[in-house]
Amino acid sequence: TKFNDNLAALRTLKTLEIEQRPATKSEQETLSKFVGWGQFPQAFDWRKDYSQYQKWEKERDELKQLVGDEGFASAARSTINSHYTAPSVIEANWKMAERLGFKGGKYLEPAVGGGYYIGLMPEHLAAKTNVTAVEMDETSGAITKELYPSANVHSTPFEQHATPNNCFDLVATNVPFAD
Numbered sequence: 001t002k003f004n005d006n007l008a009a010l011r012t013l014k015t016l017e018i019e020q021r022p023a024t025k026s027e028q029e030t031l032s033k034f035v036g037w038g039q040f041p042q043a044f045d046w047r048k049d050y051s052q053y054q055k056w057e058k059e060r061d062e063l064k065q066l067v068g069d070e071g072f073a074s075a076a077r078s079t080i081n082s083h084y085t086a087p088s089v090i091e092a093n094w095k096m097a098e099r100l101g102f103k104g105g106k107y108l109e110p111a112v113g114g115g116y117y118i119g120l121m122p123e124h125l126a127a128k129t130n131v132t133a134v135e136m137d138e139t140s141g142a143i144t145k146e147l148y149p150s151a152n153v154h155s156t157p158f159e160q161h162a163t164p165n166n167c168f169d170l171v172a173t174n175v176p177f178a179d
Helices: 002-019 025-032 050-055 057-078 087-099 138-147
Strands: 105-109 129-135 152-155
Touching: 002 025, 002 057, 002 138, 025 138, 057 138, 129 138, 138 152
Parallel strands: 105 129, 129 152
Antiparallel strands: none
């Protein structure tokens, strides 16, 4: 179901790109169900368990058709660290940021994924916060741009992003990690 939700989000994203328009509320709902590729390594890596890889052939073919070879390679690379943070953890982080004195300002999300930290930011903070987000997976970055058009979203690995020193009031994320 989640993989199919991802495909539905990609179909929606492709429609938006072709029609060159922002997402409707309904389309934003579809986009918000995108959960990244970390849960689906078996769809990408034939070397680990070929029988599992074969089971994903139909879904993998549609994904390749939607994102092309470069997008597919990007999605495959992201399986190692594309695991999105649970809303309860994000909400707790926002409460902690407020307790520590954050009242709005310049906020950096260096591993934005599908934009959950942006979407779960309390409204009173969102009204006073300028968001910069970085995401290495191009698809996740494009979806975040559609969901949060006022955010400054960069689709590049964070280590390659030119982030100025002493520019942000808050940096909050659940950083990707792997071996």
